[in-house]
Amino acid sequence: MMDLKFQFESLIDFWQMAGHGPYVWACYALTFTSLGLLLWAPLRRRRALFEQLRRQQRITEHEQQLKSQSAG
Amino acid sequence: MNWQWFHRLGSPRWFYEKTNAWVPWLSVISITLLMVGAAWGLGFAPADFKQGNSYRIIYIHVPASFLALAGYYVMAISGAVGLIWKMKLADMVMKSAAPIGATLTFLALITGAVWGKPTWGTWWVWDARITSMLVLLFLYLGVMALQGAYQHQDTANKASAILSLVGMVNIPIIYKSVDWWFTLHQPATLKLTSESTIHASMLYPLLLMIVGFYMFFALVLLMRTRTEILEREKKTKWVNALVQAGNR
Numbered sequence: 001m002m003d004l005k006f007q008f009e010s011l012i013d014f015w016q017m018a019g020h021g022p023y024v025w026a027c028y029a030l031t032f033t034s035l036g037l038l039l040w041a042p043l044r045r046r047r048a049l050f051e052q053l054r055r056q057q058r059i060t061e062h063e064q065q066l067k068s069q070s071a072g
Numbered sequence: 073m074n075w076q077w078f079h080r081l082g083s084p085r086w087f088y089e090k091t092n093a094w095v096p097w098l099s100v101i102s103i104t105l106l107m108v109g110a111a112w113g114l115g116f117a118p119a120d121f122k123q124g125n126s127y128r129i130i131y132i133h134v135p136a137s138f139l140a141l142a143g144y145y146v147m148a149i150s151g152a153v154g155l156i157w158k159m160k161l162a163d164m165v166m167k168s169a170a171p172i173g174a175t176l177t178f179l180a181l182i183t184g185a186v187w188g189k190p191t192w193g194t195w196w197v198w199d200a201r202i203t204s205m206l207v208l209l210f211l212y213l214g215v216m217a218l219q220g221a222y223q224h225q226d227t228a229n230k231a232s233a234i235l236s237l238v239g240m241v242n243i244p245i246i247y248k249s250v251d252w253w254f255t256l257h258q259p260a261t262l263k264l265t266s267e268s269t270i271h272a273s274m275l276y277p278l279l280l281m282i283v284g285f286y287m288f289f290a291l292v293l294l295m296r297t298r299t300e301i302l303e304r305e306k307k308t309k310w311v312n313a314l315v316q317a318g319n320r
Contacts (some may be wrong), residue, residue, distance in 0.1 A: 004116045014115060017125035023190055027183045028110065031132045034248050035106070035288060042194055042295040046320075049302055053315040 084161050084301040085310055092296055098291035105284030112277035120274075131278055132263075135285035136180040140208060141243060143173030143289060147215065148240050151233030163229040164304070166236065167219055170298035171242040172289060174212035181205055192256060199258040200249035204242055211239040264298075 008014040017024050080086045113131035120127035147169040154162035184202065185195045196202070215232045220226040250259040261269045268275060305311050 004112075006115055007118060008115065015126070015223045018119075020124060020126040020128075020190060023126050023186050024114070027129045027132050027186050028114070031136070031179055032110075032181060034179055037294045038172060038175055039295070042292070042299045046302065049299070049306060050320060052316050053306060053312060055313060057312065 080160050082159060084164065085308075087161055088301045090297055091298065094294060095291065098287055098294065102284055102291050105280050105287060109277050109280035109284050113274075113281065117269075117274050117277050123191055126187060126190045127274075129183050130274075131280060131281045133180060133183040133187060134182065134278060135206070135281045136176045138282055139285050139289050140173060140177040140180050140205070141246065141270075143169055143176060144208060144212070144236070144239070144243060144288070145256045147173060147212075148233075148236040148294070151229075151244075153238040154229055155219055155233045161301075163225075163233075164297050164300040165293065166215075166229070167234060168293055168300055170212055170215045170219070170232075172292050172296070174209060174216065176285075176289070177205060177209040177212060181209065197256050200253040203245060204246045204249055207242055208239075208246065211235065211242065214239075272290035 015021055015025075108241070110131060111129055117128070119125050148164050150162045150165040152171065153159055154166060183204070184205075189195050214235050218231040218235060219228050222231065249255060250257055262278075272276070302311055302314075
């Protein structure tokens with residue numbers, strides 16, 4: 001397709017970006033952190049919900065056990 | 073035309089079960105595109121003749137801006153569908169889209185500001201496009217605030233939908249601002265009907281990032297909507313069956 005060449009002499013040059021490093025890396029860091037948070041938030045909500053429902057189910061099971069014990 | 077699928081959307085459960093397989097696929101595709109696009113744009117695309125390396129912010133700024141606008145369409149259209157057809161799922165999509173769109177608008181504004189400093193010498197200017205994007209952020213935040221402002225979810229949804237729809241007037245203003253007014257922000261480089269003014273070596277990673285951001289938006293929107301469905305239906309048998317089956 002096309003010749004893809006690494007555009008910097010070294011990793012240090014890559015980091016510094018000829019003086020524009022702070023601008024570029026700040027943007028990328030902020031963006032990927034934000035995207036990560038967007039991904040993590042629904043997962044956390046889901047896990048918390050399932051934990052709550054599991055607890056609820058255990059309580060209901062326990063109550064039913066007690067009921068069947070006392071009925072018998 | 074078969075409209076059955078539209079009627080099926082009346083059941084959030086049907087939507088939830090139908091989209092089970094989509095999440096892993098969207099995750100792999102979107103994250104791969106974002107990683108490849110970012111690496112390519114950062115390290116393998118040539119530096120800009122005038123701007124040097126600061127232009128590499130384009131690989132975030134442009135996709136975020138596109139999605140800030142596309143996300144608004146999603147929010148407004150699903151709000152309208154919920155309003156007209158009283159479809160619960162549409163309301164959930166609208167609610168889920170708002171924080172994602174707000175985040176992307178925020179990223180577009182911040183990356184634009186950071187890019188503007190070395191390029192234009194200023195962090196901020198009350199330029200037509202930039203100001204109307206700020207208004208877009210406020211609209212998103214307004215929709216989110218309305219969701220929490222009412223006792224009844226139905227009223228909140230109506231209010232959010234109406235604000236979203238009224239705010240649609242901002243969208244053509246954002247698009248055409250660079251044509252209608254003398255702006256600092258440059259006019260469109262990517263064109264659908266004629267040749268783009270950006271070089272191919274810089275364009276390809278940009279296209280990857282744009283598609284990657286679209287896929288990522290779809291992924292996160294889907295995840296949020298699905299979680300919203302589970303929360304609203306947490307008293308039902310099918311959700312509790314999911315929990316019992318050992319899902320996390």
